[in-house]
Amino acid sequence: MSNDYAPIWGTVYDTTLSFCEGHGTISLASNCQPRIEPEAVFGMKSMPVPDASLDDLFNAIEWVAPGFEIVQSHLPDWKFKASDSVADGGLHAHLLVGRRVPMGTIATCASEFNDLLAATPVSLMKSDQIIDKGCGANVLGSPLRALHQFLAELRQCPGAPDIVQGDVITTGTWTDAWPVKPGECWTGAFGMPLSQLEVEFR
Numbered sequence: 001m002s003n004d005y006a007p008i009w010g011t012v013y014d015t016t017l018s019f020c021e022g023h024g025t026i027s028l029a030s031n032c033q034p035r036i037e038p039e040a041v042f043g044m045k046s047m048p049v050p051d052a053s054l055d056d057l058f059n060a061i062e063w064v065a066p067g068f069e070i071v072q073s074h075l076p077d078w079k080f081k082a083s084d085s086v087a088d089g090g091l092h093a094h095l096l097v098g099r100r101v102p103m104g105t106i107a108t109c110a111s112e113f114n115d116l117l118a119a120t121p122v123s124l125m126k127s128d129q130i131i132d133k134g135c136g137a138n139v140l141g142s143p144l145r146a147l148h149q150f151l152a153e154l155r156q157c158p159g160a161p162d163i164v165q166g167d168v169i170t171t172g173t174w175t176d177a178w179p180v181k182p183g184e185c186w187t188g189a190f191g192m193p194l195s196q197l198e199v200e201f202r
């Protein structure tokens with residue numbers, strides 16, 4: 001996820017990552033003040049080269065998918081400073097990844113893919129009610145540019161692990177983060193090239 005100016009990040013663990021083909025279920029039992037964020041998720045096929053350009057980064061990505069990141073805050077009423085969010089693990093609680101689309105079926109170059117994903121819309125719905133709308137451009141201009149900026153920031157942090165083959169990276173919310181609770185069903189109606197994603201909370 002990201003704020004208005006630069007990315008912040010936290011670790012996604014095997015225990016907080018799940019995949020589905022369009023409909024998933026997540027338990028909120030261990031989450032604190034959970035909220036939902038519709039996002040674009042990337043799967044990496046290789047480590048990006050040093051000083052990677054957007055085209056280099058595009059060529060290092062294997063797939064893109066719609067995703068829901070469930071974020072949480074251990075501070076009352078979600079009131080915190082930027083440093084608090086970093087200390088709170090980047091606010092990450094769970095990441096649900098929907099249908100993965102191979103990059104080669106979407107675009108032939110970074111500029112084409114960047115413009116396409118920036119213009120991709122999403123409607124976030126609880127049951128049949130539209131709660132919020134957004135698009136890929138809400139994430140630092142586009143999810144690809146958000147990933148590019150994250151890569152540059154990451155490589156300036158001494159001792160930080162680099163992006164490698166097999167990594168799954170989410171790139172920031174396209175809408176506001178909305179509170180969720182058990183018993184609710186939410187849908188992210190993403191436009192092409194992404195697909196609809198549904199989640200049921202327990």
